Amino acid sequence: MNKFASFKWMNNSFKSFLNLHLCDVEIKIYISFLLIILLGFWPVSSGLFSLKNDEINYFLPYRYTIVESLRNGQFPLWSPYIYMGSPISGDMQSGVWNPLVWLLALTGRYSLTTLHAELLIYIYFAAI
Numbered sequence: 001m002n003k004f005a006s007f008k009w010m011n012n013s014f015k016s017f018l019n020l021h022l023c024d025v026e027i028k029i030y031i032s033f034l035l036i037i038l039l040g041f042w043p044v045s046s047g048l049f050s051l052k053n054d055e056i057n058y059f060l061p062y063r064y065t066i067v068e069s070l071r072n073g074q075f076p077l078w079s080p081y082i083y084m085g086s087p088i089s090g091d092m093q094s095g096v097w098n099p100l101v102w103l104l105a106l107t108g109r110y111s112l113t114t115l116h117a118e119l120l121i122y123i124y125f126a127a128i
Contacts, residue, residue, distance in 0.1 A: 033127040037120060044116050051115060058082070060115055062094040066101055067110035 043049035050056070061081035065088065069076035076096050079088045088094040095101040100121065104114055 030128060034124060037123050037127060041120060041123065045120055047113070047116070050112060051119065055115060055119075056112075058093070059095070060110075060112065062088055062091075063101060063115060063118075064110045066094065066096055067105040070102065070105040071109075 038045045044051065062079055065079045065081060066076040075089070076094075077087060077089050079086055079094070089096050100118060104110065104118060108114075
């Protein structure tokens with residue numbers, strides 16, 4: 001027996017209304033997640049405070065090198081900004097193979113504000 005047999009009384013317009021209503025509820029949930037993240041991390045999202053330690057000393061120079069290489073039409077292979085230079089295409093933490101970094105490269109130059117936005121995007125993806 002069909003487990004949805006008890007719902008035969010519903011016509012198609014009512015079912016489509018329920019589906020539309022569920023989509024609206026999902027959109028409201030996603031927007032509420034975004035607002036909670038922006039409020040919870042308001043010092044970073046407003047630019048009042050900055051990220052510290054590894055984000056500034058390690059990730060920012062690598063991300064800057066990657067984005068500048070991509071903007072110049074080259075594949076990012078080497079970073080002269082870490083130690084005496086290091087290969088970045090083989091480093092998993094550098095972000096060479098991260099699609100979000102490649103999308104951010106299309107939007108413009110990589111800066112500290114872009115690093116803050118990238119962090120908030122990762123937290124938003126974790127929430128959904």
